[in-house]
Amino acid sequence: MEEKESMEVHQDDFDAVQQRLPDEEVLYDLAELYKIFGDTTRVKLLCILFEGEMCVQHLAQLLQVSQSAVSHQLRILKGARLVKYRRDGKTVYYALADDHVREIIGCGMEHITE
Amino acid sequence: MEEKESMEVHQDDFDAVQQRLPDEEVLYDLAELYKIFGDTTRVKLLCILFEGEMCVQHLAQLLQVSQSAVSHQLRILKGARLVKYRRDGKTVYYALADDHVREIIGCGMEHITE
């Protein structure tokens, strides 16, 4: 008996929590977003772009990784609308899409540096 | 000549950027932190804990995943000092370690919801 009552109470709690919990889809998108920041190469790319736009080969040089690797990662950042780009002749310049990136990285920095 | 001069200029730019860039170690830690948020199960766990502490089996029920899976993920969250826990008899209650988690997730939400 007690057990049943207890179950009911918990059920109510569950319902309340589930109601306040963001939609499944939103939580999925959120995880997908953070997944992008969860890679050293990509975080470095974004941090470098804090200073302003830069072309692919210079990014590769600064990061000490191949042009191909950078290009692949830029593709992912582009897909998440975290960076934008413009073409000038043969070279392509990448830049931060907006200030959200700065905020998100800043937020993480606070936690890192205690 | 021009090329050499150009190289030198770029070298200076590189030095400037590299100087302002956070340490390799910091960027690594940052990526490691975001990696933790980059998983649906873990993000859900953290969001549920926004409401307050909760024991393992209830977390598992709410997430619709096995007790083992939840335990493994809680272990990771614990390792990153994102959650704390207390034992009461047989059951263990988990809770958010501090408010950084809320801020970080809030930051991401802003980007998601455009």
Next chain:
DNA sequence: AAAACGTATGAATAACTGTTCATATGTTCA
């Protein structure tokens, strides 16, 4: 002490991810 319960954890597996290599695309210049 033994049974029952809640939680933790090691090993194994399947799925995913980042880099490399080779090559394609796009642009400029001779």
Next chain:
DNA sequence: TGAACATATGAACAGTTATTCATACGTTTT
């Protein structure tokens, strides 16, 4: 047009990761 350069991309491989399964650990109850 062809060579040279900057970037993009597909396929393959290696390393990582999340879940499952089995089982161990810790606590309570009988």
